[in-house]
Structures are given as C-alpha cells and as structure tokens.
C-alpha cells in the first residue's frame with residue numbers, strides 16, 4: 001500500500017547541495033560538508049529514489065514530545081516494543097522508539113509501502129536488514145544514535161555501516177585508546193600533538209565502529225584485527241585487516257560532518273559511490289504523518 005509521500009515534499013527545490021562524490025578532493029580538515037551542521041543539508045526530493053551507486057545519509061534529532069512517542073509506539077512490532085521495554089531509562093527508550101519509527105518512515109518512502117508493514121530481520125550479531133518482499137532493489141541500511149542525534153545510511157546492493165559519537169573530551173584518553181584501538185593506531189595516536197588527539201580519537205573510534213557495523217560483525221570482530229587512519233592530515237581509510245590483505249581496499253571510510261560537537265563516519269563497501277546528505281524533514285515525525293504510517 002502506498003504511504004503518504006507528501007511528508008517528503010521539500011520546502012525548497014534544491015537537491016544538489018548535499019552531494020559528495022567519492023573522487024571529490026577532501027577539504028583540508030578531511031571532513032565532508034565543510035564542518036556544517038545537518039540543518040544545512042538539503043531536504044529530500046518529492047520522489048525519493050536510491051539510484052545505482054548513490055549512498056544516502058540522513059540525520060535527525062530524536063527529541064520527540066511524550067504524546068508523539070505514544071503515537072510512535074503504536075507502530076512498533078511486538079519484538080520492537082519488547083526491545084523498547086528493556087531500556088532502563090525512559091529517555092533511552094524514547095530515543096530508540098523515535099529512531100525506529102524514523103527508520104520505518106525512511107524505508108517506507110524508498111519502498112513506497114506503509115512504514116508499519118516493513119519487516120526486519122537480524123543477523124546473529126544484531127545487524128538489522130530488510131526482510132521485506134517489497135525490497136526488490138536490495139536496499140541496505142544502517143543507523144547510529146548518540147544522545148538525541150540519529151544518523152542513517154542507505155545503499156543499493158552493498159553493505160554500509162554508520163557511527164556517530166558526541167565528542168566527550170574526557171573519553172579521549174590513552175587508556176581508552178589502548179583498550180579499543182589496534183597497536184598501530186595507538187602508536188599513531190601517541191605521535192600526535194596534544195591538541196590534535198581529541199579529534200583523532202573520535203575519528204578513529206567512529207571509523208572503527210562504522211567498519212565493524214558495515215561488515216555486520218559488531219564487537220565480535222576484534223578491534224585489534226584491523227587498522228584505520230586517524231591522523232588529521234590522513235585521508236579516512238581502512239589501512240589493514242588481519243584476515244584478508246584486499247579487504248581494506250574493498251571498503252571506503254567517509255567522515256561526515258553532521259553537527260558541531262559530534263563526529264560521524266560511514267563505512268561503504270566499494271569505492272565508486274556518490275554520497276548525498278539529506279535532513280529528515282520535520283514533518284516526518286509529526287502526529288498527522290505518524291497516524292498515516
């Protein structure tokens with residue numbers, strides 16, 4: 001059944017501001033989008049489509065008022081409700097619910113089906129994918145949230161992993177680097193001047209996390225089993241994997257400047273892609289739109 005696509009109507013007819021191509025030269029800070037916030041990303045076009053090698057990245061805030069959270073809850077399946085119920089803090093529960101309903105809304109818009117009819121399956125490490133007969137084009141997706149901010153990535157026929165982290169300076173310690181990074185990453189981290197370490201820490205963290213999410217193995221993949229770049233003057237990349245000398249070449253890592261105070265990275269299978277950034281229109285998570293999902 002067709003969903004109400006009017007919620008994806010752009011307030012302005014601009015579709016190209018968010019384009020980033022794989023072979024574009026990186027800006028000096030190595031981040032796409034020149035350090036702007038996602039509120040400057042374009043709104044999506046009327047007829048939302050993922051084409052060929054396009055990668056669509058979306059961002060939104062998840063801070064919905066209580067009455068909308070109740071509306072959103074009504075759309076969740078029994079297993080999603082059960083997962084929501086496992087969160088100890090109401091704030092985290094509400095974020096999960098909002099993020100899930102937004103995911104359903106975006107997938108509904110791509111697939112032209114009602115959001116509540118979308119079915120998910122999960123691999124043994126928890127990576128969700130579409131278990132939907134409507135998914136004839138093989139849409140893959142991944143998402144991450146940090147605080148109230150959610151970032152989503154969608155591709156056709158290739159794997160994707162997304163991570164976003166709020167910068168918390170106290171986390172960027174040597175001890176944490178030793179715990180989570182590979183020996184070569186720790187060595188590079190140690191060579192950086194003090195002032196460059198904080199950003200490098202979160203770049204390394206989000207790139208590693210995006211990669212393990214792209215592959216779908218989560219933390220079952222040892223974090224010392226692969227190296228990513230982290231120095232501010234190095235291009236984002238998977239540099240080595242312990243299991244296959246060519247695996248690093250088969251993946252791209254893209255830093256996405258999503259919001260001041262946050263760091264985000266996307267791992268994309270392959271090197272020939274065309275990345276577009278969209279902001280989720282505010283109307284997507286309003287009472288009227290949620291009722292129609």
Ligand SMILES: CC(C)(COP(=O)(O)OP(=O)(O)OC[C@H]1O[C@@H](n2cnc3c(N)ncnc32)[C@H](O)[C@@H]1OP(=O)(O)O)[C@@H](O)C(=O)NCCC(=O)NCCS
Nearest residue numbers: 125126127128143144145180205208209213216217218219
């Ligand atoms: C589960 C994990 C994939 C991400 O967890 P996280 O950082 O708590 O959460 P994020 O916001 O990044 O991502 C959550 C989303 O990832 C997706 N996800 C879950 N398991 C996944 C997997 N194996 N692969 C890819 N995506 C997965 C889900 O959609 C989930 O969203 P949902 O719970 O709303 O459905 C896993 O990597 C993890 O536990 N990481 C812990 C953090 C860490 O130690 N990182 C070290 C980096 S150096």
